[in-house]
Amino acid sequence: MTGPLEKVSTSKAFAGELNKYKFKSAALGGLDAHFNLFLPYLKSGQKAPLLVYLAGLTCTEDNGAQKGGFFGAASAQGIAILFPDTSPRGAGVPGEEDDWDFGTGAGFYINATKPEYSKHYNMYDHITVELPKVLEAEKLPIDLTRQSIFGHSMGGHGALVLYLSSKSKQYRSASAFAPITNPSKCPWGEKAFKGYLAGGLQEGADRYDATELIAKSSDPLHILIDYGTGDKFYQQGQLLPENFLKAARAAGYDEVQIRVRSQPEYDHSYYFISTFAADHVHFHANFLKA
Amino acid sequence: MTGPLEKVSTSKAFAGELNKYKFKSAALGGLDAHFNLFLPYLKSGQKAPLLVYLAGLTCTEDNGAQKGGFFGAASAQGIAILFPDTSPRGAGVPGEEDDWDFGTGAGFYINATKPEYSKHYNMYDHITVELPKVLEAEKLPIDLTRQSIFGHSMGGHGALVLYLSSKSKQYRSASAFAPITNPSKCPWGEKAFKGYLAGGLQEGADRYDATELIAKSSDPLHILIDYGTGDKFYQQGQLLPENFLKAARAAGYDEVQIRVRSQPEYDHSYYFISTFAADHVHFHANFLKA
Numbered sequence: 034m035t036g037p038l039e040k041v042s043t044s045k046a047f048a049g050e051l052n053k054y055k056f057k058s059a060a061l062g063g064l065d066a067h068f069n070l071f072l073p074y075l076k077s078g079q080k081a082p083l084l085v086y087l088a089g090l091t092c093t094e095d096n097g098a099q100k101g102g103f104f105g106a107a108s109a110q111g112i113a114i115l116f117p118d119t120s121p122r123g124a125g126v127p128g129e130e131d132d133w134d135f136g137t138g139a140g141f142y143i144n145a146t147k148p149e150y151s152k153h154y155n156m157y158d159h160i161t162v163e164l165p166k167v168l169e170a171e172k173l174p175i176d177l178t179r180q181s182i183f184g185h186s187m188g189g190h191g192a193l194v195l196y197l198s199s200k201s202k203q204y205r206s207a208s209a210f211a212p213i214t215n216p217s218k219c220p221w222g223e224k225a226f227k228g229y230l231a232g233g234l235q236e237g238a239d240r241y242d243a244t245e246l247i248a249k250s251s252d253p254l255h256i257l258i259d260y261g262t263g264d265k266f267y268q269q270g271q272l273l274p275e276n277f278l279k280a281a282r283a284a285g286y287d288e289v290q291i292r293v294r295s296q297p298e299y300d301h302s303y304y305f306i307s308t309f310a311a312d313h314v315h316f317h318a319n320f321l322k323a
Numbered sequence: 324m325t326g327p328l329e330k331v332s333t334s335k336a337f338a339g340e341l342n343k344y345k346f347k348s349a350a351l352g353g354l355d356a357h358f359n360l361f362l363p364y365l366k367s368g369q370k371a372p373l374l375v376y377l378a379g380l381t382c383t384e385d386n387g388a389q390k391g392g393f394f395g396a397a398s399a400q401g402i403a404i405l406f407p408d409t410s411p412r413g414a415g416v417p418g419e420e421d422d423w424d425f426g427t428g429a430g431f432y433i434n435a436t437k438p439e440y441s442k443h444y445n446m447y448d449h450i451t452v453e454l455p456k457v458l459e460a461e462k463l464p465i466d467l468t469r470q471s472i473f474g475h476s477m478g479g480h481g482a483l484v485l486y487l488s489s490k491s492k493q494y495r496s497a498s499a500f501a502p503i504t505n506p507s508k509c510p511w512g513e514k515a516f517k518g519y520l521a522g523g524l525q526e527g528a529d530r531y532d533a534t535e536l537i538a539k540s541s542d543p544l545h546i547l548i549d550y551g552t553g554d555k556f557y558q559q560g561q562l563l564p565e566n567f568l569k570a571a572r573a574a575g576y577d578e579v580q581i582r583v584r585s586q587p588e589y590d591h592s593y594y595f596i597s598t599f600a601a602d603h604v605h606f607h608a609n610f611l612k613a
Contacts, residue, residue, distance in 0.1 A: 045553060046594035099593065100389050105601070263335060303389060304336035311395070 035059045035163060038171045041067070047108035049073040051098060060163040061121040062153040068164065069098040069116040073108045075174050081113040082179035082321035083168075084314070085160065085204075087188030087195075090221070091138045094118045097185070102307035106314035112321055113175055115168075117160050119187070124153035134221055135228050141216075142191030143241050145229040154229055161195055161203060181317040183208040185306055186266070189258070190216055193243035193277075197250060205320040206255035208313045210306045211264055214277035215244035221271050244273070247291075248280040256281075256291045257316045259309050261299025325349045325453060328461045331357070337398035339363040341388060350453040351411040352443040358454065359388040359406040363398045365464050371403040372469035372611035373458075374604070375450065375494075377478030377485075380511070381428045384408045387475070392597035396604035402611055403465055405458075407450050409477070414443035424511055425518050431506075432481030433531050435519040444519055451485055451493060471607040473498040475596055476556070479548070480506055483533035483567075487540060495610040496545035498603045500596045501554055504567035505534035511561050534563070537581075538570040546571075546581045547606045549599050551589025 036057030043052045049072045058066035073081055084107070086097045094116045097103070107114050120140030126149050129136030145154035168175050182204045184192035189212020196207035216222020217238035226237025238245050247254075260267055260274050267274070274293055281291045299305040326347030333342045339362050348356035363371055374397070376387045384406045387393070397404050410430030416439050419426030435444035458465050472494045474482035479502020486497035506512020507528035516527025528535050537544075550557055550564050557564070564583055571581045589595040 044590050044592050044594040045551070045588045045598075047598045051594050102392050102395070102597070104594075104597065105392070105395075261335070298335045300334050302334050304334040304341050304394075307392070307394065308335075308337045 035167060038167060046071065047073070047104045049075075049104070049108055051104070053094070056167060058121075058159060058163060060155045060159040062124065062155075064121050064123055064153060066121070066159065067094050067118050069094045070168075070173070071098065071104055071107060071114040071116075072174065073111050073113060075111070080174045080176040081111055082181075083113050083115055083175050083177065084317050084321065085115045085117070085180065085182040085192075087117065087142060087160070087182070087184030087191040088119050089184075089186030089188050090119070091133050092119050092188075093138070096303070100303035100307065102310040103314055106311040110314060110318040110322065112314065112318060115164065117156075117164060120156060121153040126150060126153070135224055139187065139225065141187060141222075141225040141229065141241070142194065143225070143229060143237075146231040146236065147229055150229050156191075157195070160191075161199065179321050180204050181206040181321055183210075183313055183317065184212065185210040186301065187213055187221070189213065190222070190243060193256070194241050194246065196256070197243060197246040197254075198240065206257075206317050208257040208316055209259075210309065210313070211260045211267065211272055211301050212243070212258060212274070213272055214258070215242060215273040217242045217245065218276065219271045219273055244277045244280045247277060247286070248284055250284060254286060254290050255320055257313065258293045259296055259312075260294075261296045261301070261305050263298040264301040264305070266301050325457060328457060336361065337363070337394045339365075339394070339398055341394070343384070346457060348411075348449060348453060350445045350449040352414065352445075354411050354413055354443060356411070356449065357384050357408050359384045360458075360463070361388065361394055361397060361404040361406075362464065363401050363403060365401070370464045370466040371401055372471075373403050373405055373465050373467065374607050374611065375405045375407070375470065375472040375482075377407065377432060377450070377472070377474030377481040378409050379474075379476030379478050380409070381423050382409050382478075383428070386593070390593035390597065392600040393604055396601040400604060400608040400612065402604065402608060405454065407446075407454060410446065411443040416440060416443065425514055429477065429515065431477060431512075431515040431519065431531070432484065433515070433519060433527075436521040436526065437519055440519050446481075447485070450481070451489065469611050470494050471496040471611055473500075473603055473607065474502070475500045476562075476591065477503055477511070479503065480512070480533060483546070484531050484536065486546070487533060487536040487544075488530065496547075496607050498547040498606055499549075500599065500603070501550045501557065501562055501591050502533070502548060502564070503562055504548070505532060505563040507532045507535065508566065509561045509563055534567045534570045537567060537576070538574055540574060544576060544580050545610055547603065548583045549586055549602075550584075551586045551591070551595050553588040554591040554595070556591050
């Protein structure tokens, strides 16, 4: 069972506040889960729409909050931002601490189906189901009928997949910085799918691959992607935004519905993210405030 | 002798670039010194004015660059920002690694006069003399006739002291987030002055105490200070902005020349700094662009 929320720390920021919480997570097999929540300044009784930020490999709930540069725009637009962690912590599965791109810090925002991982590695449910319930149970001033999602790298993959696969249309829009867009065709994704999923690559391609999902989609969509041409992971073929773009256009989406922008010389760092941070918040504001 | 500059890394940011460098520092006794330099987008032949950011206790050249949120405003205003480290690294003085508020990560932006520290702990010369020379020797596109300085906590102390003590009027303006303003009257400053200076507290008060320096000043000044009332170090009496403000008013400075702002509920973190980051950059732009 999901346990009560404990406030770990609070900092005033941009006239609102950035609070860190922890709770016992049922989705993550009873482990402690941490998250950060930015709340803009709100009048009494007012609720903010929610933008969920998913971080990349090796990150925690802190990286996006500390380095993303999102709060100026979020404050001005009256948008709350939720920063979950990137994996369970301390599951105790043998080998989970061995690699930086698998296991701890690398949950890939999926529900594991291999027996050794399936008790704890359920970041998909943690983010789509459990965290909204926790926010609601604690009566935090969030309007959960207005959610959008964005992320970086592995978290960009997560944002696109959670947006495209949600049967309940949980998110109004998705955006991503340097996302892994075709994980069943790149080393990071292959390793994750083979490692976490009983059905291996095929299960991953069917359920958690944004390029495969967009090819089968016919719903109206609002997606923005930025990647840098100086990004070594782009150059190494981990991100494959061209595959996603090609599949999107083949599925009939135009550049108003799905925009993929190549940004000359930018790399994979938070310096890149912060450069386009306000752009992405404003993109989501179009849909969150309507 | 100061050695040549080596570029450690480069990231495009806000249409400009953030470069990390290292070099053998004569001021720091021949040790490797690192710094970050943000350069806004410049046309060929153009030079940017320079804003120097001094970080607080335990920090390096990275904290302000990664978490400060300065680049959006600096890019729009065409201002370069230099981020030095906070102390020499690896001096090998017995005890320098023992405390977080003295020695490594805590150079206090002074020139040490105690024999065991005076070879390496010369951050005052490193920042006011050596780094500008290095930038000039490498022909980086900086206009060194236009410099201002700001900083956080120990770095706010540094910014105020370097501004007020410069005989050559090196800096046009100074600002600070939660600065230590009267170090000879607070535990952090007392420990630093007694530890680094042969003349102890008296030498510190005479040369490196912003409140003492402002009391003796009659030059035209441009100073902006922000501190948060929720800052535990303010509450503990480490910052003492009231002392500085009282001395400034007694010396005849009005609130146009020296502005000290109390910000309700903000704490000592980079969430506080980033909230007022653009404000401070715009403050300096008034003087740097003229």
